[in-house]
Amino acid sequence: MEFLNFLLILWAAWLIWRRPERERLAFRLLVISCVLMAVLFLIGTHGSLVPGVNL
């Protein structure tokens, strides 16, 4: 999934560089990538979402 995420980021960067008029699509890709990154992190910490220390 990390591989997919980097492809999405590359796609967004390419749009910014070569197709700047597609800003809305590029920004949506950015948002999707952020959500995917957050979900993957939460999957990695599902056993304890917050730090394992005294809060």
Place this chain on the structure above:
Amino acid sequence: MAISEDRLRAILSWIVIILVGGPVTGAVLLGVIHGDSPCILCWAQRTSMVLIALVGLFVIRYGPRPRYLGMVILLGAWGTFMAIRHSALHLARDVGQGFSATIFGVHTYVWSWVIHFTVLVVVGVLLLFLRRVAPDGGIQEPTRAGRFATGLFMVVVGANALQAFVSTGPPPYMGQGDPVRLSLDPKHWVWAMEELQPPRISLRGSWDIPAPDPSAVDPDPSKGPLVDLPALSVARWETVDVPLEGRLSGLAFDAASDRFLAITDGYGVYLLDGTLSHVVHHVVLDRGFSVDLTPLAGAAFLGGDTLAVLSTNKSYALLMPDPDAQESREWRHFLSTDGRMTELRLSRFQTVRAHQMYVLSLAFDPSARELITVSVPNPRHRQLVVSRFAREDLVLASEFQPRLGAGLALRDPDRRLAEYVVTGAVVADGRLYALSAAYSTLLVIDLETKAVQAAYALPGISQPVGLAVRGEELLVAQQDGRVGVIERPAMASDEGSAESS
């Protein structure tokens, strides 16, 4: 000083170059040169840095639109959280210990913390000095630095994509919690979805420990994990006959001074005479300053005049009667005092096997000069751990989980000693007498062999909170202030030694 929009774009170009060319490229090089392979949490943090750089490209191309600024602040805040969450796994380990590669002696997950925090600071500074900008500046042709930043971004993110493919695989495979080193040889590639197992989701994980509640346990000895236990009966009752701040939560007896030490869940500490009817000294501890004290649960005499009281979270206070106690000095320790008590020390016990477990008892072994606690089970950790702390430095000396001695049997193979909830403990004749509120059972643990030497049912007791020894008597203190007097059972070796003497 003010920053124009053009200057902002130039600054951001360099920030993107530094961010992508520094930590993100460095992370890839760690993989290529040293075989470092990110875990699933590292991947998310690296991706977050890349996304921050991507937002920078947006601003370089389209100007500082509010949604870009909102996104970079969200990414900075989320990245800081991720780094703290990840670093928390390793920050408290012993010296030199950590997880995977370091840069300048600092692990990558800590660098991620620094970088995300720095991003938030830099964004704040830029916004502070940014001039008012047009609502929509349109598409801007990037400067030379901007073009270089974009090109570098594409190359570095492409390299990351390649590493991600090798290290984590194509979808639906994802990063691993404990990855293997990076290799370009496909036979060493590990593509897994192990992080989706198990499905249980928890906010605090192993730290989600409820406070112990001995009143909720089953007191029926016939339902306990041990079968065919002989019963001990209460010969008579005595009563703590003084007004207490809170309910009784522990009791100790000192034969040398003929005094009792009583504690309450209201943080009251009372030195009583041998009749339990006269207060010699008393204080109420300040639970909030500066070591957190949860309700007091254990008390012991440490020899001489020193008294020890323990709270359920293994914080302890050492106290001493002192006719010359200075009121001004003790005000910070006690919410109330008779004016003749001094606090010697306030700190915490640290355990290993009993980590993340509360305790409800404290004993003192005078021959070994060690304080002893017994853990109580919780939904996360079901263990009965005896922890011993040296009197000299109050640091952990040893720990063990008692094994079952000869002549004792479990009701069925699934039952465990850890079902007992020990609320009172005392040492006598080299044995630890541990009283469990669950199943009203007295465990006799040989401190030499670390085995439960004997066990007895104690029918008729209710919510025991403390255990003391007075000569050949065991004193079972209940939460209601009553103290059951039980004849101390003779052990096999006692009988043997009696015969030989």
